Amino acid sequence: MRIKDVKYLRFKTYLNAYCPHCNQSFNVDTINEKTLDFKAVYKKKKIDLRLSPYLDVFELEASVPVEKGDILDDLLCPYCSKSIVKKDFSCKECGTKAAEVIISADEKLIPFYLCLKYGCEWHGLSKADEKKIKLKIPRQDMPEQDxxxxxxxxxxxxxxxxxxxxxxxxxxxxxxxxxxxxxxxxxxxxxxxxxxxxxxxxxxxxxxxxxxxxxxxxxxxxxxxxxxxxxxxxxxxxxxxxxxxxxxxxxxxxxxxxMELVKVPIINKNTGKKIAVVGSGPAGLTVAADMRQLGYSVTIFEALHETGGVLTYGIPEFRLPKSIVQFEINYLKEMGCRIELNHIIGATITVDELLENFNAVFIGVGAGLPTFMNIEGENLGNVFSSNEYLTRMNLMKAYKFPEYDTPMPKGENVTVIGGGNVAMDSARTAIRTGSDKVTIVYRRSRNELPAREEEVHHAEEEGIKFRLLTNPVRYLGTDDNRVKGMECIKMELGEPDNSGRRRPIPIEGSNFILDCDLVVIAVGTGPNPTIFQSTPDIKRNKWGYIEVNPDTNETSKEFVYAGGDIVTGSATVIQAMGAGRIASNAMHEKLSKIKK
Amino acid sequence: MKEFKSINDVLDFAIKGEQEAVDFYNQLAENSKTEDMRHVFTSFAQEEMEHKTRLTKIKAEGLYQFEKKEIVDLKIGDYTVSVKPSPEMSYQDALILAMKKEKAAFRLYYELAKRANNDEMKDVFLSLAQEESKHKLRFEIEYDEYVLREN
The missing domain is CATH 1.10.1060.10 (Alpha-helical ferredoxin)
Incomplete structure (x- = not known):
C-alpha cells in the first residue's frame, strides 16, 4: 500500500460515486475488494482500467502497460461510456486534465476529481469537502476482552x-x-x-x-x-x-x-555533574531521562523493591501491564541511569546527605499516603485503604498467592468508597478475585464521578454496582472485630462547590445499613511526610504538599526541585511528567552556569 | 449553671468563649512541631479573634439584629471520630478538632436558647448558635473539598 492510499482508506464503506451523465453509482467497497472498472482512452485506444478501491490514484491494473506518469486521453463512465473528464479543468498537482465523478458524503453530492496522469496523487477534494467527509467517519472503538x-x-x-x-x-x-x-x-x-x-x-x-x-x-x-x-x-x-x-x-x-524500534538517544557529553531523583514515578522518570540525555550522571532512588511508583503499585495490570512500565524503566537503564531500590529518602538517606554527593535533587515521591474519613470502625479487620489494597494486589501480586507470598484480601461482598479512578481500579480488582458482589458507594451522583468515563463504563460492564448519593457514617464489626457492614446516610446535591461539582448534603434521618465483608476506602491520598521529617527546611503548604516556584519547580531549599503529586496532590501521569520537564529545564539552566 | 441577667451578660459569655478559643489555638500553634501547622493554628486563632471583635463591637454599639437563616449542615463534624490535640497533628486532624469545637459551641448556645428567660435573650442565643454553625460549615467545606477529594 502506498502512502497516499492510506488517506482514503477510511472512506471505504461510505463512498458512493456517481457518473455526472447517467447518474449511475459506482459502489466502492474495499471490504469485499470490489474495484471500480473504468474504460479509459490511452494512446487513442480504449483500454480497461481498474481503479484503486481507495478512489485515489490509478493504481491498479490497466489492460495495456501504462507507466506511472503516462497521461490518459480520456476516462469514461463504466456504464454509459461517456467521458467524465471535466472540461477546462486541470489537476492542481501536475496541470493535466482531470475526470470528475460525484461522490456522496454528508448527504450531499460532492465532485471528486481524478487526474488523468497515471499515478498522480492529486484527488481534487477541497479542504471543506474533505472535512465534510471526515466528519462522517465514526470514532473507532478499540477491540477489547469480552x-x-x-x-x-x-x-x-x-x-x-x-x-x-x-x-x-x-x-x-x-x-x-x-x-x-x-x-x-x-x-x-x-x-x-x-x-x-x-x-x-x-x-x-x-x-x-x-x-x-x-x-x-x-x-x-x-x-x-x-x-x-x-x-x-x-x-x-x-x-x-x-x-x-x-x-x-x-x-x-x-x-x-x-517492532523493537526503540533506540537509545544520543547522550550529550558528560557534564561531570550528578543528579539524584527521588521516586521512580512519571515525574522522576521524566527528569531522569531529560537530565541523562543532557549528559548528567543520574541516580534514581526508589523506596519500594520495584520501580515505577504509582504506575506499578497503584494502577492494576488490567489497565496498565507492568511489562510496559518495566520496558520504559529499562530504557532509562540503557540510557545509563542508575537505579537504587529500597532506599527511603528521609529514612535511609536524608536530602541533605544527597546534596553532599549530588549537584541537585529532584523530589517526585508522589502522594502515597492514604486518606481515611476518620469515621467510627475504620480500624476494623478487612477495612483497607485503596493504597494498601492495590499495593497488595499489584505490587505484591497477591492475586497470584501462593505463587507470591502476599495473601489475597478477599471478600464475598465488597464495598469500595469513592468515585475516582482508584475506586474503579479497586472495585474492578475485587471483582477479579471472585467476589460475588462489588459495590461502589459514592456520595454524589453519576455526573460528578471523578473517574474517567471509560473506567466507569468498564466497571459497569463488569457488573460493579453503584450506590450513588450515599455516604458511610460508620462501620459495623463482628465480635472478632471484622467488618460486617456499614451505616450509610443518603445525600442530596446542593449548590456547586469550588470544583464546580454540586456539594452533597446529608438527608436527615435517611440512615440505613449496608452489609459487606470487605471495604476499600478510596476517597483520596495525601503526601507522605517521611522525607520532610529530616528536611524541615523544604517549605510545604498546610496540606503538606511542597511549595515550589512554578517557573522552575525549585523548592525553598536551593538545588532541590520537586514535581508531580507531591506538589499538586493527585493529578494525571502527563501532568506529573510536565512538572518533571519544567524542573529538568530549570535544573539544567542553573547547573550549566555553575562550574564543577 | 451560669445565670444570664441581660443581653450584655450573654455577649460577655460569648466573647469569653471566643477568647478561650483564641488561646486554645495559639497554644496549639506554639506546640506544633512543623511550621505549616503552626501557621494553620495561628490562622484559626485569628479567625476566632475576628469573631470576638465582632461580638465586642455589637456589645459596644448595642445593635443586635437576629437574622434567621438556615445554615447547611454537612454533618462531617458529627461522624468523624474525635481527635486529641497533639504537637504532631495533621491538617485533617486540625479541621476535625475545629469543626467539633464549633459544633460543641453551637450545641451550648442552642441549649441556652431553650432555657432563656425571655424571647429577646433566646434570639441572641440562637443567633450565636447560628454563627457557630457558620464557622463549623467553613471547616466542613474545607474538609469536604480537600480530604474527601475523590468522594
Whole structure:
C-alpha cells in the first residue's frame, strides 16, 4: 500500500460515486475488494482500467502497460461510456486534465476529481469537502476482552488498535490550522503532527514526534484522561466525537515496542555533574531521562523493591501491564541511569546527605499516603485503604498467592468508597478475585464521578454496582472485630462547590445499613511526610504538599526541585511528567552556569 | 449553671468563649512541631479573634439584629471520630478538632436558647448558635473539598 492510499482508506464503506451523465453509482467497497472498472482512452485506444478501491490514484491494473506518469486521453463512465473528464479543468498537482465523478458524503453530492496522469496523487477534494467527509467517519472503538471473560483474569482489557483501525481513526483528524489539542495537552505534544505521520503510515516517526515531548507514550496512551485534556479541546469534538488521540498514541508506542524500534538517544557529553531523583514515578522518570540525555550522571532512588511508583503499585495490570512500565524503566537503564531500590529518602538517606554527593535533587515521591474519613470502625479487620489494597494486589501480586507470598484480601461482598479512578481500579480488582458482589458507594451522583468515563463504563460492564448519593457514617464489626457492614446516610446535591461539582448534603434521618465483608476506602491520598521529617527546611503548604516556584519547580531549599503529586496532590501521569520537564529545564539552566 | 441577667451578660459569655478559643489555638500553634501547622493554628486563632471583635463591637454599639437563616449542615463534624490535640497533628486532624469545637459551641448556645428567660435573650442565643454553625460549615467545606477529594 502506498502512502497516499492510506488517506482514503477510511472512506471505504461510505463512498458512493456517481457518473455526472447517467447518474449511475459506482459502489466502492474495499471490504469485499470490489474495484471500480473504468474504460479509459490511452494512446487513442480504449483500454480497461481498474481503479484503486481507495478512489485515489490509478493504481491498479490497466489492460495495456501504462507507466506511472503516462497521461490518459480520456476516462469514461463504466456504464454509459461517456467521458467524465471535466472540461477546462486541470489537476492542481501536475496541470493535466482531470475526470470528475460525484461522490456522496454528508448527504450531499460532492465532485471528486481524478487526474488523468497515471499515478498522480492529486484527488481534487477541497479542504471543506474533505472535512465534510471526515466528519462522517465514526470514532473507532478499540477491540477489547469480552466482559464475561475478563473478570476471571487480570490481563489488559483493551487490545489496542490494529493498524487498519489506527489509519481509519487518524484519517478523522481534520488537521486544523489552529489546533486546540496541543494546548489541551499538558506537555504540548504536536498532536496533528504525529497523527499526520500515522496517516502516512510512518508509525515509527509518529512515536518519535510524541517522544519529543513525552517519554512515556505507551503509558499515557493508556491511563491519561484525554477526554479532559487534548480530546476535550479537539475541534472535531464540537459536532462529532473527538479524534481518539490517546488510542493513537498508545498504538504508535506499542508499534515501536513490538517492532523493537526503540533506540537509545544520543547522550550529550558528560557534564561531570550528578543528579539524584527521588521516586521512580512519571515525574522522576521524566527528569531522569531529560537530565541523562543532557549528559548528567543520574541516580534514581526508589523506596519500594520495584520501580515505577504509582504506575506499578497503584494502577492494576488490567489497565496498565507492568511489562510496559518495566520496558520504559529499562530504557532509562540503557540510557545509563542508575537505579537504587529500597532506599527511603528521609529514612535511609536524608536530602541533605544527597546534596553532599549530588549537584541537585529532584523530589517526585508522589502522594502515597492514604486518606481515611476518620469515621467510627475504620480500624476494623478487612477495612483497607485503596493504597494498601492495590499495593497488595499489584505490587505484591497477591492475586497470584501462593505463587507470591502476599495473601489475597478477599471478600464475598465488597464495598469500595469513592468515585475516582482508584475506586474503579479497586472495585474492578475485587471483582477479579471472585467476589460475588462489588459495590461502589459514592456520595454524589453519576455526573460528578471523578473517574474517567471509560473506567466507569468498564466497571459497569463488569457488573460493579453503584450506590450513588450515599455516604458511610460508620462501620459495623463482628465480635472478632471484622467488618460486617456499614451505616450509610443518603445525600442530596446542593449548590456547586469550588470544583464546580454540586456539594452533597446529608438527608436527615435517611440512615440505613449496608452489609459487606470487605471495604476499600478510596476517597483520596495525601503526601507522605517521611522525607520532610529530616528536611524541615523544604517549605510545604498546610496540606503538606511542597511549595515550589512554578517557573522552575525549585523548592525553598536551593538545588532541590520537586514535581508531580507531591506538589499538586493527585493529578494525571502527563501532568506529573510536565512538572518533571519544567524542573529538568530549570535544573539544567542553573547547573550549566555553575562550574564543577 | 451560669445565670444570664441581660443581653450584655450573654455577649460577655460569648466573647469569653471566643477568647478561650483564641488561646486554645495559639497554644496549639506554639506546640506544633512543623511550621505549616503552626501557621494553620495561628490562622484559626485569628479567625476566632475576628469573631470576638465582632461580638465586642455589637456589645459596644448595642445593635443586635437576629437574622434567621438556615445554615447547611454537612454533618462531617458529627461522624468523624474525635481527635486529641497533639504537637504532631495533621491538617485533617486540625479541621476535625475545629469543626467539633464549633459544633460543641453551637450545641451550648442552642441549649441556652431553650432555657432563656425571655424571647429577646433566646434570639441572641440562637443567633450565636447560628454563627457557630457558620464557622463549623467553613471547616466542613474545607474538609469536604480537600480530604474527601475523590468522594
Amino acid at each position: 466482559q464475561t471473560l475478563r473478570i476471571h483474569n487480570h490481563q489488559e482489557v483493551p487490545y489496542g488498535y490494529t493498524s487498519e483501525l489506527a489509519l481509519l481513526e487518524a484519517g478523522r483528524c481534520i488537521q486544523c490550522k489552529n489546533p486546540k489539542c496541543i494546548d489541551g495537552c499538558p506537555v504540548n505534544i504536536d498532536i496533528p503532527g504525529f497523527i499526520s505521520l500515522v496517516v502516512e503510515e510512518k508509525f515509527d516517526e509518529a512515536v518519535k514526534k510524541i517522544k519529543e515531548r513525552n517519554i512515556l507514550p505507551a503509558i499515557c496512551g493508556r491511563v491519561c484522561p484525554q477526554e479532559n485534556q487534548c480530546e476535550e479541546a479537539c475541534v472535531l469534538g464540537i459536532k462529532e466525537k473527538p479524534v481518539a488521540i490517546g488510542r493513537l498514541e498508545r498504538f504508535v508506542a506499542d508499534f515501536e515496542r513490538k
